[in-house]
Amino acid sequence: MKGQQNTDFDRIADAIFYLRKNFKTQPSLDDVAGKLRLSPHHFQRMFTDWAGVSPKKFLQYTTLEYAKGLLKETGSSLLDAALDSGLSGTGRLHDLFINIEGMTPGEYKNGGKDLSINYSYAECPFGKLLVASTPKGICYISFFENDKKVFQELKSIFPNATYNQTVDMIQQNALFIFTHDWSQLSKIKLHLKGTDFQLKVWETLLKVPMGKLSTYGQIGEQMGNPKATRAIGTAIGNNPVAFLIPCHRVIRSSGEFGEYHWGDSRKVAMIGWEAAKTDLVNRNDL
Structure with missing residues (x-):
């Protein structure tokens, strides 16, 4: 299967x-x-x-017109409007609380020495995933085509860590996000290696609700750094946790979807999938 x-x-x-x-x-x-x-x-x-x-309905969500429509309907305050609208209810992503804990300066400097990392391979609607965790939380999620190559990418982030190929509850809990039953999720914690600026960008991304989009400029405004769009784009491109930290929800101010670290078509698929799922939930609540 x-x-x-x-x-x-x-x-x-x-x-x-x-x-x-x-x-x-x-x-x-x-x-x-x-x-x-x-x-x-x-x-x-x-x-x-x-x-x-249906494919016809999905097409409406995955064209540039959909993205431009989202931007137009809320103007420059899209992010604030998206947050104000929220996703309330037991079946919504609003119920998922994700806490980011950055590496200590020592852990950051020594490349994960004395750090034990569990990792496993899984599948989701968008392809194969490598999921990795420390005792403190998820440290890495990546789509991949080659399992050996993606594991080497993980090791390049934490070159001195000890690795164990095993599935733990932290990984399983994170993967529940793809089952659509978010009411069953416990608190998900992230244990990430990044600069203070990167961690702030990734934390801001978590505030963009499912089914909504933001732009690089609006992420900067939310952070209080409206002119740092280039640095924000770089930090988004270095996001180590696919989907869970939703960098796919950030598009260009023109309405174009832009590039994606794990493939442009996959980004379009995620945006359309989330919009369609959110629309279904909204209609079911009527």
Whole structure:
């Protein structure tokens, strides 16, 4: 089943790439299914199972018009408006509280010496993940194609740590975010290696609710550094915890989605998936 899930994501990623490239023509179900060499019926069912909405509805969320609409509806105060609107209720991400604890200066300097890190490989709707944790919290989550390469990337961050390939409750709790049942989440803690500035950027990203977007400039305003957009962009690009620290929710002020460390199509998929899921929850609450 896991292998099938990954295959389905690859197909969905291809579909999203096609939709993103051709959104101005609003391609039909037959058009997209034909590109994937699937029957329209099979593609519709597979896509709906994965995203929770039809391809047509998903397209509305993954075009530049959606992003521009979000920015236009709240103007320069998008971040504040998003926070004010909140995501209340037991099934919402608002109930998830994430606490960041930075490495001590000694831990930062010695590359994780005397630090014990557990790591494991997992799968989610967006592909394969490597998840790593210390006794204090999650220290690394990354999408990957090559398990050996991603493990070496983890080791480059903490070159002197001791590594154990094992699944622990900290990792399992973090991965519950993909089950959509956020009411079952306990407090998730993050144990990160970064400068004070990086930690502040990552902490600010956590305030962008699911289904909402922000820009680099608005993140800077929230931090009190409106002119530090370039440094903020660099810190976002160095985010060591995929999805949980939602750097994918930051787009350009023009409304373009921009680049993403783990793949542009994956970023578009996450934005559309979150918007669709949030929309479903909102309609169910009516």
